[in-house]
Amino acid sequence: MSDSFDLDLPSTASKDAYRVLARKYRPQTFGELIGQDAMVTTLGNAIRRGRLAHAFLLTGVRGVGKTSTARLLAKALNCIGPDGTGGPTIDPCGVCEPCVGIAEGRHIDVIEMDAASHTGVDDMRAVIDASRMTAFVARYKIYIIDEVHMLSKNAFNALLKTLEEPAEGVKFVLATTEVNKVPVTVLSRCQRFDLRRIPAEKLAEHFARVSKAEGVEAEPEALGLIARAAEGSARDGLSILDQAIAHADMEGGAVSAAAVRDMLGLSDRGAIRDLMALLIASDGVGALAALRRQYDLGVDPLGVLRGLLETVHATTLVKLGATQEAGQATEEREALVGWAETLSFAVLHRLWQLLLKGHDEVARAAMPIEACEMALLRLVHASSLPDPGDLARMIAAGAPMMAAPVAQAAAAPSQAPAAEAALPSTVEGIVALLEGAGELALASRIVHHASVISIVEAELVLSNARPLPADLVGDLGAALKLLTRRAWKITTSPKPGRPTLREAEAAQYESFKASILASPMIEAAFAAFPGAELPETEIKSLLEKRRHTA
Template sequence: MTEQENKKVEYQVLARKYRPQGFEDLIGQDALVRTLKNAIETGRIAHAFMLTGIRGVGKTTTARIIAKALNYTGADGKAGPTTGNTDDCDVCHAIAEGNHPDVIEMDAASHTGVDDMRDLIDGVRYAPASARYKIYIIDEVHMLSKNAFNALLKTLEEPPAHVKFIFATTEIRKIPVTVLSRCQRFDLRRIDFDVLKQHYKKICQKEGASFDEEAIDMITRAADGSVRDGLSILDQAIALGNGEVNSAIVTSMLGLSDVTKMLDIFEAIMGGKTEISLALFGEVYANGVDPAQAIETLLDLTHMMTKAKVLKDKANMVELAAGDIQRGRDMAAKLSMPSLNRAWQILTKGLTEVKTATHPFKAAEMVLIRLIYAADMPDPSDLLKKIESGAIANTETAQQTVSTSNGGGAQLKMVAQGNGGNVQAHVQPTVQPVQQEAVAFSSLEELHNYLKPREVLLAGEIYEYAHPVLFKKGHIELAVSDGIREGFFNRLSKALKQHSGQSFMVVPSDDRRKPTLAVIEAQSIANALAEAAEQPDIKKVLSLFPGSKVAEILYDDKE
């Protein structure tokens, strides 16, 4: 095999090649590093660690670094635990390669059961073969079953002195509190944008790859605080650009929208320019940008503009290229807070629509049109101020209606006349709503029949699970069987209020002596079948077919 072929075989992806090997290599986790270093140096080493954080921030890597630090023996095999360099230790080399017998790495996703925990507990009793500590690293520990966690509790509380547990998880809320209380917890934070950006630039330099700032910014934003995610993107970009990482390659590779172009679209939308907005959006779509991703970019811009509106020059506008930052600040200063809030709400709802639509591009266009017309709407509070001050002086009549609920059924209508700004107020009577007929229920069947055409799902729950207890005017008391959806009584009260216009006190009870409608009907059918089976003609038929029974009674529609 040639040397070139050897290099191809031995190639490692960047995420593995530049995996931290010591505490000094960990980036963005200063509090974690300082705590662990102090604990090791002073001998205050916990028997169990819980590492939590998003994917790609270094949980498993930190677990291996801890394992190496605790089992460090130095070149002569006599050194104790260290927080420094471990390159001269054979034990540490074996741990880094993942083949040391005393450092056992388990994937909880594939070892979820009690039997797996029993095997682990059995192994805990035995002393380490060659290392100082026997260390169990369990990744994605939240995947363990409840019984597996319970089986581990006693050992986790009082493990042998030679055993250490290191758990890693992305779902800390799924870990039982009984397990958390037995561990020393460390939360690995997302890596800051600037720290991550510098890290990727250093790796590009080590790899001999040229890059531009905008491309690294794009990769860092896409990484969203995850070192591994960004390294995977960077690895792909270097390969795609044949050693060159530029913004065009990254944009094409990730299907990202050109932020400058999206800023043009955002400016056109907030200015109410429909034709320009749709034309620019069509260009972006033609360049291969996913419509949902474009809406997400507009959401990012809305968020950035809102922060710039509040924080002024202190706002960090990392989403924009260097040449667009001042333009973004100027745009934020011109936009009103209500218009930005409307834009956020419309885009947030629109993103869900685009992701679920059969034709995402058309759905995205509809979202933009909705946003354009909403952005063109005047702010109601500003309009009222202008009307009251006489500032409106158009040649045509400007009319704004403000409804007030004063309990008397009247509507206040304010009309601003052109050229003079004269304000006239007219009180117009409104039609009082027709009073609905009072609704009352004396039985569970009446309640079910009332809701069946109006709230079919709720009526189904009443039929299947509700036990009648007490019915009187404005008061309903029910007991429910296990299996009913949460919030039943609240949903029932709201539905009755909505459809009848009356308030009912719906009270839960534990009295299940009276049967549900489903049980009553089932019993009625069973009685009818038993009665039918006793008919002489039916008895003769049943006797001709041993083991047969009456299954169903069908009635003639003419009867």
């Protein structure tokens, strides 16, 4: 009986052996680098002008292309072209012996080392000794030191002199994810490039090209989910896509958004919108039931809160008029526009703060789902209350103090059931109305800055010949709408208006003071007592008495 089993397994040495997508689609030219245009432009100009630094430092988060850039830089500096006569170029040919050898990781003059496993001073001494020799076959000998921040203090010190004055034809390329741990003495000896996080839309486009090259269909929404989960890292995103394709093979061949959500444990965006709607309607029971449904499907409570935070943020951006995310579902776009029209900035900011507080609590909680439920209940009840400013106006106006849904709180000024109040017809009447409602700060701004051109019914035109405070018109309109139960049309014009109340008061004071000083009795008193003065307080007191008796 044979002791072996013929399982007919594929040979791992086959040329068609599987390679993970992150390795298979590693950039082979600078043109294939995603989202690093500024760095490529700078390197291209330096190479064309022959202004090559002796040491480069590449920093950025994981998976943005630091090691790939280091290898591309080695190819660019050592490329000799297809005919063997070329020089350094930002567009290496990819077919000459140096390019092929570097791409395959076997070139004798391009030495890669991982500082995480070579942290000591002895390791650096070996590098220093080897760097004294020129390149064997290439134009430049290049040392690529990855995760350089892991080197010990003594190792850094040993490297300093060589890094500053390397041998002719030797270049160093350092890469790190934690540049703050690299000594300033090393940073000052390197030309630094900060590789940026790759935008989600560019990642999604890249993943679409990879999926097509792999012969796999993928829903745009699925690729968008993967791009967002990658958090700016191409390598992380390709690893997730690899997993999604493997999952899709079991499910029928296409990478679907639903499968990606299940795979990553993400909350369904539709479910998040439904939960958001329940919270806005102050439906605590419905909100908790929706949360439990997500939890039963395996969604992390923190993921639910992150989804709600993203929704509030997206709603705020829509309210500001920002461009909406590309590839966004129609249902999501309509929901965001609806909430942006209904909710005020104050309510959106309150929702954000409550959700952020809840997220922090759940992250530390011993019972995450229970903490998440309590956070949502707090949001349902606390967010339905008016903000302090609206509360003060409601108290001053005698409005009923009762809780209302978030949307009603946002629209409280236009939905208060009180009867319409008499409309002020002068700026003095507006100030009196504001002061009576406790809006002393706003009344003071009107007194000092409002130069009225005209006021008819609920239409007020202010002069902006002199700059007005940025929020004066908006604040005044909101306050008058609440206090008079009428929507006011407040506009500005460059035409000159009447003096502000403060200017009118000052002019009246100066006129009254001049009349007093010109009276025969006061003139006789000053003549009898040279150097005497009439106190300003006395003049103001006399003016007030005159106003009250008028």
